[in-house]
Amino acid sequence: MNIVIIGAARSGTNMLRDLLCKLDDFATWPCDEINYIWRYGQKKIEHDQFTQDDADEKKKDYINKQFDWVRKKYGVNNVIEKTCANSLRVDFVDEIVPNAKYIFLFRDPLDVVASAELRWKAQLDLKYLMAKARFIPTADIPYYGSKYLLNRLNKMFNKEKRLSYWGPKYNGFEKDAKNMSAIEISAKQWLESVEASAKSFKKMSNDQYISIDYNTFVSHPSLELARILKFLGCSHDKKILEEISANVSNKSVGKGYRTIKKKEIDLVKDIVGEKYSKLQSEFL
16 A cells, blocks of 8 residues: 655654554655655656646656555555655645555644744755655756755855755745745745645545644544554554654644744734634544
8 A cells, every 4th residue: 555644844744654664564765755756757847736637657657666666675565655745736646646545644834834944944964865865866866966056055145044945846936935034935835735735635535535633643643643544444553553652742832833933923824824723624
């Protein structure tokens, strides 16, 4: 089974993937995410918001072979994927990977923005970079390498000392990234991501996806894991779920409200509106 975790950047997708991969018969790629693989054949498209029409047979064949690589390498039946940019293109993913099961994970945008702002301004992590670079299609390495170097150079001269791009690129991202602060663009990324995801999931049958609220998950991780595994049709042991989730913390809940300045909180709220509460009412 192919399992795709869908969530805006900094919504807990890494945490959820890592927890599931502690269970027998689950595995993923040995890197943070595989956006380069999903972008196969579309490297020069500046955004990540692909559609069903972009999913030709060549892309399907290449990407599904990557899922099979994980399955064979680790000897598992269940492969988990969590590339955050997929939140913008669920229809594309569903066309590429038939019969996948989806976990829609969403989080309070104020907490997302507090975390995302740090990533926009983060220092170079060479180990992280090299792990992801392993899964760049060979012919695309020169293109992405030059883009990455330029992004790092731009950070040196930016008044906020932030990257010129980071995270999921919605259609129109490039223009917004030039004109918005890290706080504002992070809020816009969250909004575009969850809106696109919600639109796609509303068209799916209920047996194809499950929705999870980050705050609920980190407060009751073993119970939420059990709910996910039941949805996936996988057996589980309550004691094992409690053991693997023992270090999950809810200390990050409300962090945005504590660390972001009042003026910036108002900016975020102006961008995201009541979308978070709407997601809760529609999907939980």
